[in-house]
Amino acid sequence: MASPLLIPFLTLLATFVIATTTLTLITKLFGTKHPRHRPPPGPRRVPIIGNLHQLVSALPHRRLRDLAHKHGPDIMHLQLGELSHIVISSAEAAREVMKTHDVVFASRPSILGADIVVYAGKDLAFTPYNDFYRKLRKTCVVELLGAHRVRSFRPIREKEAAALVDSLSRSAAKGETVDVGKALFQLTSRATRGSAFGKLAGDVDGEEFFKMVERIADVLGGFRVSDLFPSLTWLPVVTGFKSQLMEIHRKLDRMLDDMISEYKERRAAAVAAAGKGVGGGVVETEDLLDVLLNLHESQSLDFSLTLENVKAVTLEIFLAGVETSATAMDWTMAELVRDPRVMRIAQEEVRRVYRGKHVVDESSVHELEYLDMVIQESLRLHPPLPLLLPRESTEQVQVMGYDIPPKTKVIVNGWAIGRDPRYWGADAEKFYPERFLKSTSNYKGTDHFDFIPFGAGRRMCPGILYGTSVVKLTLANLLFHFDWKLPDGSKPEDLDMTERFGSSARRECNLCLIPVAYDAM
Numbered sequence: 001m002a003s004p005l006l007i008p009f010l011t012l013l014a015t016f017v018i019a020t021t022t023l024t025l026i027t028k029l030f031g032t033k034h035p036r037h038r039p040p041p042g043p044r045r046v047p048i049i050g051n052l053h054q055l056v057s058a059l060p061h062r063r064l065r066d067l068a069h070k071h072g073p074d075i076m077h078l079q080l081g082e083l084s085h086i087v088i089s090s091a092e093a094a095r096e097v098m099k100t101h102d103v104v105f106a107s108r109p110s111i112l113g114a115d116i117v118v119y120a121g122k123d124l125a126f127t128p129y130n131d132f133y134r135k136l137r138k139t140c141v142v143e144l145l146g147a148h149r150v151r152s153f154r155p156i157r158e159k160e161a162a163a164l165v166d167s168l169s170r171s172a173a174k175g176e177t178v179d180v181g182k183a184l185f186q187l188t189s190r191a192t193r194g195s196a197f198g199k200l201a202g203d204v205d206g207e208e209f210f211k212m213v214e215r216i217a218d219v220l221g222g223f224r225v226s227d228l229f230p231s232l233t234w235l236p237v238v239t240g241f242k243s244q245l246m247e248i249h250r251k252l253d254r255m256l257d258d259m260i261s262e263y264k265e266r267r268a269a270a271v272a273a274a275g276k277g278v279g280g281g282v283v284e285t286e287d288l289l290d291v292l293l294n295l296h297e298s299q300s301l302d303f304s305l306t307l308e309n310v311k312a313v314t315l316e317i318f319l320a321g322v323e324t325s326a327t328a329m330d331w332t333m334a335e336l337v338r339d340p341r342v343m344r345i346a347q348e349e350v351r352r353v354y355r356g357k358h359v360v361d362e363s364s365v366h367e368l369e370y371l372d373m374v375i376q377e378s379l380r381l382h383p384p385l386p387l388l389l390p391r392e393s394t395e396q397v398q399v400m401g402y403d404i405p406p407k408t409k410v411i412v413n414g415w416a417i418g419r420d421p422r423y424w425g426a427d428a429e430k431f432y433p434e435r436f437l438k439s440t441s442n443y444k445g446t447d448h449f450d451f452i453p454f455g456a457g458r459r460m461c462p463g464i465l466y467g468t469s470v471v472k473l474t475l476a477n478l479l480f481h482f483d484w485k486l487p488d489g490s491k492p493e494d495l496d497m498t499e500r501f502g503s504s505a506r507r508e509c510n511l512c513l514i515p516v517a518y519d520a521m
């Protein structure tokens with residue numbers, strides 16, 4: 001006979017076995033509701049510095065592409081100092097970051113240089129994604145960089161392009177070699193100065209201002225140890241980096257204050273002359289500083305645009321617009337000189353469209369379709385900001401099936417995506433503008449995410465129209481009025497295309513060429 005305890009024991013045992021099996025089954029079936037954290041793949045890291053040592057020996061966008069090939073062709077995790085980063089290297093992953101989860105990734109991480117120099121959160125490019133940012137962005141897009149405003153600056157662009165042609169014609173007459181890269185940088189600087197504060201009497205030293213802007217661009221470019229180890233607050237102090245930033249900020253702030261004072265005096269005089277009394281009416285807007293000061297004084301926005309915002313945005317237009325546009329033109333000219341076939345087709349087009357005219361103005365630039373493809377192809381191979389601008393996640397999210405915690409820094413390798421054979425075929429590295437005849441990709445970045453020189457989504461560059469207008473008109477002038485030769489009998493294929501990484505990915509060597517005047521008659 002069975003022990004009286006045996007039946008309850010067996011019942012208990014059976015219940016336990018059934019319960020455990022059922023629980024295991026349920027966990028297996030529905031376990032995805034509480035998945036384990038699944039980080040993106042990435043190379044092994046070492047204590048303290050993480051993967052930082054793997055970025056030192058090459059240009060960051062190239063090194064990141066090589067690492068991504070090995071460890072995560074779509075998305076890769078890197079620990080840079082104290083900060084967790086993801087690197088996006090495919091169009092599919094870029095779409096998830098800049099479209100599917102655009103709001104989650106619309107913030108920018110804090111960067112010491114930007115915090116100190118660009119008025120800590122009062123600007124556009126480095127401000128976190130918040131209500132203030134959204135309102136400022138809308139104002140900039142509508143009031144400063146929209147089609148209407150960019151059209152109003154057409155005379156400035158045409159004047160600067162004509163001045164460059166004059167100066168090159170003088171060099172051509174003497175058979176001189178010209179530093180074309182430098183000339184293009186001066187042109188974008190002057191055109192931006194004209195649009196931003198063209199009405200200044202000139203007392204504010206333009207040269208000095210540009211030198212300061214260049215210094216900021218240098219301190220904002222690349223990866224800074226002080227940004228990667230934010231807990232070491234003493235580091236930028238002992239290295240002198242912080243005081244260097246403060247000095248740049250103080251100087252620029254003073255220059256911007258002087259500009260604003262001059263503007264205010266001139267505007268007050270104009271208002272008084274119109275018999276309206278000081279501060280009584282809105283002065284007709286012309287340049288960007290005028291527009292910003294009008295918005296500041298009239299309080300017509302649904303947020304308060306402070307004088308610090310005015311200064312930050314003015315500064316940022318120079319920071320974001322001058323070097324990027326000049327770099328884009330420099331690369332395009334270098335590619336054209338290296339490829340006489342493409343140069344010939346582009347020149348034939350512009351010389352046909354402007355036949356019989358002495359001046360290449362903006363009236364017919366929209367007809368230059370081949371030149372458009374040339375510019376696109378150059379931006380594909382040489383995006384001036386190869387890693388766009390850094391972003392930061394604001395909440396937990398999944399990208400390509402991997403878990404990304406909040407406050408993860410995001411690097412989008414637009415350069416690698418633009419050269420990826422998965423989207424651009426086996427000849428992805430070749431300069432071949434005709435590929436855009438068939439391609440439906442364009443730099444608006446909203447379709448395929450395989451060509452994003454201006455970024456995409458909420459943080460996309462708001463200066464596309466402004467930038468491409470300068471680039472296209474200037475190049476059309478260079479191609480119409482001149483043929484181009486390399487100095488010292490160098491061959492096109494010998495042109496050095498080495499890059500250097502800074503605030504933008506420029507060419508390492510200056511582009512020195514001999515202009516030969518073309519007789520259009």
Ligand code: HEM
Pocket residue numbers: 124125126137145316317320321322324325328383384385388389390452453454455456457458459460461462463464466467468471
């Ligand atoms: C060929 C010329 C240019 C290129 C290649 C370029 C490229 C870019 C890129 C890649 C970004 C980051 C986008 C992202 O994070 O997704 C950006 C942002 C920005 N760009 Fe441009 N840019 C150019 C010209 C300009 C010009 C002319 C201006 C102004 C006059 C400008 C103003 C800005 C600003 C303010 C931002 C920050 C936007 C934000 O964070 O909301 N850019 N640009």
